[in-house]
Amino acid sequence: FRSDCATNDAGYAISWTSTLADTVPPITQIFPEVNPYGWQNSSFYVSFSDTDNAGSVAGRFWQVAEYRNNGWYCNPVHGFFNDEFTSPQIDTQWTTYTGTWTLSNSTLYQNDESVNNTNIYAFCTQNASSEYLYSFRAAFTGGTSTNRRLGIHIFADSATAYNRWNSYLIWFRYDNAKFQLYKIVNDSLNLVNEVPLSFSLNVWYEYKIYYNPQNGVIKIWRNNSLISQWQDPNPIQSGKFISLRTGNALAGFKEVRVLKSRGPDAVVIVGNPNGMVRFENPSKNQPSCRILSRVVDASGNWSQLATSYVNIDWTTPYTQIQAPSGWQTSTFNVSFKDTDNLSGVWQKFWNVSEFRDGNWYCNRDYGFFNDLFQSPQIDTQWTPYTGTWTINAGMLSQTDENVTNTNIYSYLKQDSTHAYLYVFSARFDGGTSTNRRLGIHIFADSATAFHRWNSYLIWFRLDNAKFQLYRVKNDTLNLVVEKPLTTQLNTLYHYRIYYNPQSGKLIVWRNTQLIAEWTDPQPIKSGKYISLRTGNALASYGYVRVYKSRGGNEQVTVGTGGMVRYENPSPQQPSCRLLAFSIDTAYNFLIGKQDTAFINIDWTPPLPSTVYDTSGFDVDTVIFTGQSSIMISWLPFKDTNSGIKDYYAGAAYTPGIPSITGWNYASLDTFYL
Numbered sequence: 001f002r003s004d005c006a007t008n009d010a011g012y013a014i015s016w017t018s019t020l021a022d023t024v025p026p027i028t029q030i031f032p033e034v035n036p037y038g039w040q041n042s043s044f045y046v047s048f049s050d051t052d053n054a055g056s057v058a059g060r061f062w063q064v065a066e067y068r069n070n071g072w073y074c075n076p077v078h079g080f081f082n083d084e085f086t087s088p089q090i091d092t093q094w095t096t097y098t099g100t101w102t103l104s105n106s107t108l109y110q111n112d113e114s115v116n117n118t119n120i121y122a123f124c125t126q127n128a129s130s131e132y133l134y135s136f137r138a139a140f141t142g143g144t145s146t147n148r149r150l151g152i153h154i155f156a157d158s159a160t161a162y163n164r165w166n167s168y169l170i171w172f173r174y175d176n177a178k179f180q181l182y183k184i185v186n187d188s189l190n191l192v193n194e195v196p197l198s199f200s201l202n203v204w205y206e207y208k209i210y211y212n213p214q215n216g217v218i219k220i221w222r223n224n225s226l227i228s229q230w231q232d233p234n235p236i237q238s239g240k241f242i243s244l245r246t247g248n249a250l251a252g253f254k255e256v257r258v259l260k261s262r263g264p265d266a267v268v269i270v271g272n273p274n275g276m277v278r279f280e281n282p283s284k285n286q287p288s289c290r291i292l293s294r295v296v297d298a299s300g301n302w303s304q305l306a307t308s309y310v311n312i313d314w315t316t317p318y319t320q321i322q323a324p325s326g327w328q329t330s331t332f333n334v335s336f337k338d339t340d341n342l343s344g345v346w347q348k349f350w351n352v353s354e355f356r357d358g359n360w361y362c363n364r365d366y367g368f369f370n371d372l373f374q375s376p377q378i379d380t381q382w383t384p385y386t387g388t389w390t391i392n393a394g395m396l397s398q399t400d401e402n403v404t405n406t407n408i409y410s411y412l413k414q415d416s417t418h419a420y421l422y423v424f425s426a427r428f429d430g431g432t433s434t435n436r437r438l439g440i441h442i443f444a445d446s447a448t449a450f451h452r453w454n455s456y457l458i459w460f461r462l463d464n465a466k467f468q469l470y471r472v473k474n475d476t477l478n479l480v481v482e483k484p485l486t487t488q489l490n491t492l493y494h495y496r497i498y499y500n501p502q503s504g505k506l507i508v509w510r511n512t513q514l515i516a517e518w519t520d521p522q523p524i525k526s527g528k529y530i531s532l533r534t535g536n537a538l539a540s541y542g543y544v545r546v547y548k549s550r551g552g553n554e555q556v557t558v559g560t561g562g563m564v565r566y567e568n569p570s571p572q573q574p575s576c577r578l579l580a581f582s583i584d585t586a587y588n589f590l591i592g593k594q595d596t597a598f599i600n601i602d603w604t605p606p607l608p609s610t611v612y613d614t615s616g617f618d619v620d621t622v623i624f625t626g627q628s629s630i631m632i633s634w635l636p637f638k639d640t641n642s643g644i645k646d647y648y649a650g651a652a653y654t655p656g657i658p659s660i661t662g663w664n665y666a667s668l669d670t671f672y673l
Contacts, residue, residue: 021299022053022054022297022298022299022301023299023301024052024053024054024301025297025301025302025303025304026050026051026052026053026057026295026296026297026301026302026303027049027050027051027052027303027304028048028049028050028051028060028293028294028295028303028304028306029048029049029050029293029306030046030048030291030293030306030307030308031046031047031048031049031308032044032045032046032268032291032308032310033045033046033047034310034311035514035517035585035586035587036517037343037346037585037586038310038311039310039311039312039313039343039585039586039587040270040289040310040311040312040313040586041270041312041313041314041512041586041587041588042270042271042314042512042513043267043268043269043270043271043275044267044268044270044310045265045266045267045268046265046266046267046268046291046308047264047265048060048062048262048264048265048266048293050264050293050295050303052295052297052301054297054298054299056297056298056299057295057296057297057298058296058297058298059131059133059210059261059295059296060261060262060263060293060295061131061133061259061260061261061262061293061294061295062259062260062262062266062291062292062293062294063080063082063257063258063259063260063291063292064078064080064268064276064277064289064290064291065080065082065289065290065291065292066276066277066278066279066288066289066290067279067281067282067286067287067288067289067290068279068288069087069091070086070087071083071084071086071087071091072084072086072290073091073093074258074276075274075275075276075277075278076093076122076123076124076125077125077274078125078260078269078276079124079125079126079127079130079132079258079260080124080258080259080260080276081093081122081124081242081256081257081258082256082257082258083108083122083255083256083257084106084254084255085103085106085107085108085253085254085255086106087103088103089103090102090103090108090120093122093123094120094121094122095120095121095122095159096119096120097119097120097121097159097160098115098117098118098119099111099112099115099118099119099120099246100112100115101118101120106254107252107253107254108120108244108252108253108254108256109141109250109251109252110150110244110246110249110250110251110252111250113143113144113145113148113248113249113250114248115246115247115248116247116248117162117245117247118244118245118246118247119159119160119243119244119245120243120244121153121156121159121160121164121241121242121243121244122241122242122243123159123240123241124239124240124241124242124258125240126154126155126213126238126239126240126258127213127237127238127239128213128214128237128238130213130260130261131210131211131212131213131214131260131261132154132209132210132211132213132258132259132260132261133208133209133210133257133258133259133260133261133294134152134154134170134207134208134209134211134242134257134258134259135206135207135208135209135255135256135257135259136152136206136207136253136254136255136256136257137204137205137206137207137253137254137255138150138172138204138205138207138251138252138253138254139201139202139203139204139205139251139252140174140199140201140202140249140250140251141201141202141250141251141252142201142202142250143248143249143250145175145248145249146175147173147175147176147247147248148173148174148175148246148247148248148249148250148251149171149172149173149174149245149246149247149248149249150171150172150174150244150245150246150247150249150251150253151169151170151171151172151244151245151246152169152170152209152242152243152244152245153167153168153169153170153184153241153242153243153245154167154168154170154209154211154239154242155167155168155211155213155236155238155239156239156240156241156242156243157238157239157240157241158187158241159240159241159243161187162187163184163187163188163189164184164187164241164243165184165186165187166184166185166186166187166236166239167184167236167239167241167243168181168182168183168184168211168218168236169181169182169184169189169245170207170209170220172197172199172207174199174201174249177196177197177198177199178194178195178196178197179193179194179195179196179197179220179227179228180193180194181193181194181218181220181228181230183232183236192230192232193228193229193230195227195228197222197227204252204254205222205223206222206223206224207220207221207222208220208221208224208302209221210296212235213235213236213237213238214235214237215231215235216231216232216233216234216235217229217230217231217232218230218231218232221300221302224300224301224302226300242256242258244256257292259292259294262293268289268291268310270289270312270314271314277289277310277312279312280312280313280314280315280342281311281312281313281342281343283342284311284342284343284344287309287310287311287312288310288311288312289309289310289311289312290307290308290309290310291307291308291309291310292305292306292307293305293306293308294306311343311586312586313342313343313584313585313586313588314586314588315340315341315342315584315588316584316588316589316590316593317338317339317340317345317581317582317583317584317588317589318338318339318340319336319337319338319339319348319580319581319582319594319595320336320337320338320339320595321334321336321578321580321595321596321597322334322335322336322337323578323597323599324599326600327600327601327602327642328558328576328599328600328601328602329558329601329602329603330558330559330603331555331556331557331558331559331562332555332556332558332599333553333554333555333556334553334554334555334556334578334597335552335553335554336348336350336550336552336553336554336580337552338552338582340582340584340585340588342584342586343584343585343586343588344584344585345582345583345584345585346582346583346584346585346587347419347421347498347549347582347583348549348550348551348552348580348581348582348583349419349421349547349548349549349550349580349581349582349583350547350548350550350554350578350579350580351368351370351545351546351547351548351578351579351580352366352368352556352563352564352576352577352578353368353370353576353577353578353579354563354564354565354566354575354576354577355566355568355569355573355574355575355576355577356566357375357379358374358375359371359372359374359375359379360372360577361379361381362546362563363562363563363564363565364381364410364411364412364413365413365561366413366548366563367412367413367414367415367418367420367546367548368546368547368548368563369381369410369412369530369544369545369546370544370545370546371396371543371544371545372394372542372543373391373394373395373396373541373542373543374394375391376391377391378390378391378396378408381410381411382408382409382410383408383409383410383447384407384408385407385408385409385447385448386403386405386406386407387400387403387406387407387408387534388400388403389406389408392540394542395540395541395542396408396532396540396541396542396544397429397538397539397540397541398532398534398537398538398539398540399538401431401432401433401436401536401537401538402536403534403535403536404535404536405450405533405535406532406533406534406535407447407448407531407532407533408531408532409441409444409447409448409452409529409530409531409532410529410530410531411447411528411529412527412528412529412530412546413528414442414443414501414526414527414528415501415525415526416501416502416525416526418548418549419498419499419500419501419502419548419549420442420498420499420500420501420546420547420548420549421496421497421498421546421547421548422440422442422495422496422497422499422530422544422545422546423494423495423496423497423543423544423545423546423547423591424440424494424495424532424541424542424543424544424545425492425493425494425495425541425542425543426438426460426492426493426495426539426540426541426542427490427491427492427493427539427540427542428462428487428489428490428491428537428538428539429489429490429537429538429539429540430489430490430538431536431537431538433463433536433537434463435461435463435464435535435536436461436462436463436534436535436536436537436538436539437459437460437461437462437533437534437535437536437537438459438460438462438533438534438535438537438539439457439458439459439460439532439533439534440457440458440495440497440530440531440532440533440544441455441456441457441472441529441530441531441533442455442456442458442497442499442527442530443455443456443499443501443524443526443527444472444527444528444529444530444531445524445526445527445528445529446475446529447528447529447531449475450475451470451472451475451476451477452472452475452529452531453472453474453475454472454473454474454475454524454527455472455524455527455529455531456469456470456471456472456499456506456524457469457470457472457477457533458495458497458508459533460485460487460495461485461487462487462489462537465484465485465486465487466482466483466484466485467481467482467483467484467485467508467510467515467516468481468482469481469482469506469508469516469518471520480518480520481516481518483515483516485510485515492542493510493511494510494511494591495508495509495510496508496509496510496589496591497509498583500523501523501524501525501526502523503519503523504519504520504521504522504523505517505518505519506518506519506520507587509587512590514587530544530546532544547579547581550580556576556578556599558576558601558603559603564576564599564601566601567601567602567603567604567641568600568601568602568641568642569640569641570640570641571600571641571642571643574598574599574600574601575599575600575601576598576599576600576601577596577597577598577599578596578597578598578599579594579595579596580594580595580597581593581594581595600642601641602639602641602642604639604641605639606637606638606639606644607637607638607639608637609634609635609636609637609638610634610635611632611633611634612632612633612634613630613631613632613651629673630651630673631671631672631673632649632650632651632671632672632673633670633671633672634647634649634670634671635670636670644668646665646666646667646668647666647667647668647669647670647672648663648664648665648666649663649664649666649672650662650663650664
């Protein structure tokens with residue numbers, strides 16, 4: 001307002017601000033960390049997006065539930081609780097203590113109004129490390145009593161004491177039209193808050209109870225309207241039970257839940273026996289993990305309950321090699337049986353090794369590689385280029401930490417017709433450098449270029465606690481993935497790297513932990529080398545193996561230029577070894593549980609020895625009559641590969657087919673009459 005200037009007095013102005021109440025609820029979203037196929041096989045991170053129109057999200061809560069017995073329940077040791085009463089019987093997490101409790105139409109009913117203190121309770125860990133949100137729907141369903149009550153005990157330290165010993169009782173009175181809050185100390189009720197509140201029979205109300213055991217604040221909402229709040233100057237900071245309670249009332253409860261406070265992200269613990277999720281999917285299409293999120297803003301507006309489902313499968317698929325029995329003398333076929341009953345088989349791999357020089361190696365022309373570093377010297381398949389590389393106690397060690405880019409490489413044919421899995425173990429052995437690194441180049445087209453010209457470098461940093469993935473192009477490093485990763489000194493880790501040159505997908509695991517997943521939009525299609533690399537580090541590698549993708553049936557080529565170029569060195573030592581395993585859609589696989597088959601190979605005939613046409617000496621002429629017989633004898637033949645199984649002997653007029661007697665079985669004897 002302004003003066004109308006009718007006088008000479010000073011004018012005036014009036015200003016005001018009008019503020020409308022904030023009634024817009026916040027929004028919460030859930031983003032679980034799952035693989036591209038929607039599966040998880042171990043504990044995982046989940047992140048949340050919480051937004052509010054006024055930018056004032058005041059409380060954030062979550063719950064992790066697991067699917068069992070056709071319903072969603074929680075592991076209560078983590079402070080979560082859930083029962084939507086979808087089972088035909090009361091779930092075993094509840095203990096009925098007093099009253100008559102039954103289930104019908106997803107509702108828990110108490111049917112005896114003569115009992116003035118009913119009790120059905122459940123274990124649920126509650127402590128001062130979190131804030132809690134308890135929610136349920138409830139209704140008075142009839143009866144003739146004039147003092148009907150219902151409610152819940154929270155943070156109770158006794159399940160069976162008359163008033164649950166120490167707890168808070170959130171209490172609703174139908175006939176007296178009141179809400180009451182009691183703090184119970186040593187089983188004595190102490191009324192600390194009371195407000196008028198009316199009810200209608202058979203009307204379902206949703207209740208939310210917020211409790212902060214650190215500052216003692218308790219708030220109660222009914223249908224998203226705040227009806228009461230109180231602060232305990234001496235808050236209860238631990239409890240083991242929740243207890244539903246009625247008094248002289250017929251009443252029902254639905255959707256009893258306990259949620260906990262959270263930050264912008266959290267970890268979902270998966271696995272038996274103490275995980276938040278202790279069960280795998282019961283089927284491919286029924287998730288076993290559910291995450292709930294709900295937030296409240298500073299004006300008391302509650303978001304909708306956000307829900308996200310995660311498929312869980314931690315069981316390793318099963319692979320069986322169905323190889324031919326007996327000795328193989330040429331190329332042979334092998335089949336594989338791969339089974340996964342949950343998420344399904346995703347990738348299948350195999351490795352064909354040949355026995356030479358006392359160890360298992362591979363024909364690298366076929367994309368296979370194997371070295372367990374069991375020889376006293378570095379095998380000839382490796383070429384040390386920079387650094388100081390030695391074999392020490394079954395490990396390939398690099399012992400010069402002054403070199404910034406060491407290199408020991410091996411030829412390995414890698415092309416776009418297969419996917420590959422590179423597995424190796426490695427550790428940092430010590431040293432004084434503050435920038436220690438180790439890793440491997442794959443699909444490299446140069447063995448000696450500084451960064452192997454074109455390749456992928458999988459790189460682990462000890463001192464910087466990072467994992468890095470580089471795409472090397474024209475000998476220039478391009479960082480494409482970087483993630484925090486703590487690596488311990490003198491600890492042997494097992495690394496697995498999957499690469500598909502058709503799709504460009506590259507996945508890195510350490511032990512069984514998924515570290516990174518990235519897809520190259522312009523994948524490298526071929527490579528000729530792998531190269532182990534360290535930087536300013538003392539480091540050791542325990543083994544290096546490369547598998548190749550396969551189908552259900554494969555052919556093993558035998559002989560010169562084949563997958564297996566060597567025969568058995570003895571009848572007891574096979575010269576061919578097959579390894580096979582599969583990865584399921586949840587990325588479950590264990591190299592230690594791969595199937596193994598040993599195949600005996602011998603494609604050369606025995607070496608003949610001296611044959612006598614009598615017993616132990618030779619004659620020039622033998623005259624046969626109708627009753628004649630001849631003693632044939634020989635020195636033992638030799639076969640270093642498979643050994644001599646049987647001898648056959650016969651007589652002939654000329655060398656070759658025994659036209660006189662035919663072939664006669666002589667077992668392992670060195671004579672025949």
